[in-house]
Amino acid sequence: MTMEAVPPAGANRPVLALHVPEPRFRPGDPVDFGFLTIPPAGAQPRPDETCAPAETFPLCTDLVRVLGDDDQAHGPWDPRLSADGMRTMLRLMAMVRVFDGRMYRLQRQGKTSFYLKCTGEEATSVAATMALDAGDMIFPSYRQQGCLIARDYPLLEMVNQIFSNRADKLKGRQLPILYSAREVNFFTISGNLATQLPQATGFAMASAIKGDSRIASAWVGEGSTAEGDFHNALTFAAVYNAPVVFAVVNNQWAISSFSGFAGAERTSFAARAIGYGIAGLKVDGNDALAVYAAHAWAADRARLNHGPTLIEYFTYRVEGHSTSDDPSVYRAADEGTGWPLGDPIARLSAHLIAIGEWSAEAHAAMLTELDGEVRTAIRAAEANGILGHGLHQPDTTMFEDVYETMPWHLREQMAQALHERAVKYPPEVQP
């Protein structure tokens, strides 16, 4: 029985109504992002890294930008990278995109079960990682392949993991793209959202307990900020002044749910920092120089014992959520092309060209070269097997690493698994 739905007579109270957020555009709608306020590049002040958190609060609802429509770098956030540094950044972002394109196709060809691109968001992982030290610990979500590529993690290892083949160092256990790469200080990726955030805080606290100089940096999608772990992470980071940098990649969508379902109708994600009393920055996520500058600012701040920063990278998820998704069912087709902050690779390339350090020809040649590198890695990985074609890890690996030493019941179950394989694939048909 529902309690009385209508106010008692005479109460003269308004009838309550539930608000359910609705995105501006659905399939078939014309797209116009005119409602977004995009401030000019260079107009945002850059407080000192050691400033009081409150000095950053206006930046939580502003947008830190460096690259202007004139393809020049502007203002105090310009990180003044060398041309070589910017070319490296460009190359790494382009590598991520080329890699994504090839991997997506391999999934479509049935060579693996799953893939997930980060098209349009390359700067948020590549440029941010470049702003960290190699020793800083990365706690990624699943869309940060750019962090690995920026740390020169071998493509071959990535493809082996994607194929779950016999050379996959994660032994075929994990869904494709849920990498782990301790050698480049990249934490094992969970499929469960936002769990990495309190872990990053804890790692940073440990570093502080030990009087170390390493910091931690964690990434999370805007949709996942709704999870309790996001708030746990920020509370602990604020309480202990932990040396950690949180990056919320606001790509506007969480599978089919627009950012309004994580609270974006009310305020920015960066503005969550205000409630916790920590530094916050909202940054043009498609501006690689702004991303680099913001992440470097926050990393320096953490290193100087001035505590955590929450950065929102404002960007757009150009592709579907993953190979399992069809975005044309729930969002307007033209959103990607209409996105007012452009493309991070095109913008940085245009900037390098504008300052006379790059050319369209060089860009085209670079793409061909990168594609060659990716194809070489794929060929090498295919020799180690693709998903479901026999060249997988031995069945015994399924039982290893559950515990440090295998208890009796797993040893029994392992024997059963080996027996079953012998029944299913007698010696004469063993792959």
Place this chain on the structure above:
Amino acid sequence: MSTDEGAGRPMTMIEAINDALDIMLARDPDVVVLGEDIGFFGGVFRATAGLQAKHGKTRVFDTPISECGIIGVAVGMGAYGLRPVPEIQFADYIYPGLDQLISEAARLRYRSAAEFIAPMTVRTPFGGGIFGGQTHSQSPEALFTHVAGLKTVVPSTPHDAKGLLIAAIEDNDPVLFFEPKRLYNGPFDGYYDRPAKVWKGHADAVVPDGHYTIPLGKARTVREGEALTILAYGTMVHVASGVVESLGVDAEIIDLRTLVPLDIEAIEQSVRKTGRCLIVHEATRTSGFGAELSALVTERCFYHLEAPVERVTGFDTPYPHSLEWAYFPGPVRVGEAIERLLAAD
């Protein structure tokens, strides 16, 4: 079992679930459906497709990505008098909601002496067989059967999915409704290397029109037999049936359908008749629901048993990606257990 059961038509399990939700939204203004991506989009498995357009945005709506929040608000809605049907996108993602489920939903009735209840039905896809890796494949039902105050339901056919879901929604206690995702679009006998089957043409895919319920706590005898009893639920009902057919064994297969409350009578009756019992589930073995079943059968049918009770389960490891079929309790594991049970005397 039925109230106003109509003629019926073949459906997939997804369609049957969608139909149950549609009927309950239309019949009962207190029913609300909520979850990640379930509104405009209709859910990642399309279980709620079309429901928001038909019943409106305040009856069927998307939620923030917070399983704890989803279950927590469902508790509050229940306190008001609504009958929420939250979806957790994958059972693997239910863990952030455990405190609200275990400490709150399950105990509201008890701690308030029934002043407050939590009449929610948490729908969630579970089980493997889709190369989903360890975060899209788990079978965590035993975590919930262990909690006093929660009911746990697992359908294995479109017909049962609809009737059980309606019964669950109408039930005044919190129900965990685990949907075997491998069965969404067709039955699955465990032969992963053969072409996938569809529900069309399957007897249990004929779903009556309109409202009907299958009472919680009632098992279904899939097949009568004398040689042994097989207790199964979800996907494993079909795997067991396939093996029994191919071995030509006179097994009695019981689809439990509800784990809590359990149809103990059906189990006792069958095991007393056959004297042999095989328990099959996809979930990990240690402290799995099979352990409870084995204990019950041993406690209650001990003097009728002619062989030790056997369990066939998933291995006690996280669900692996590439070795999915080595992990899965498929026809070889089930078949050998049947043969062992029949050979024992």
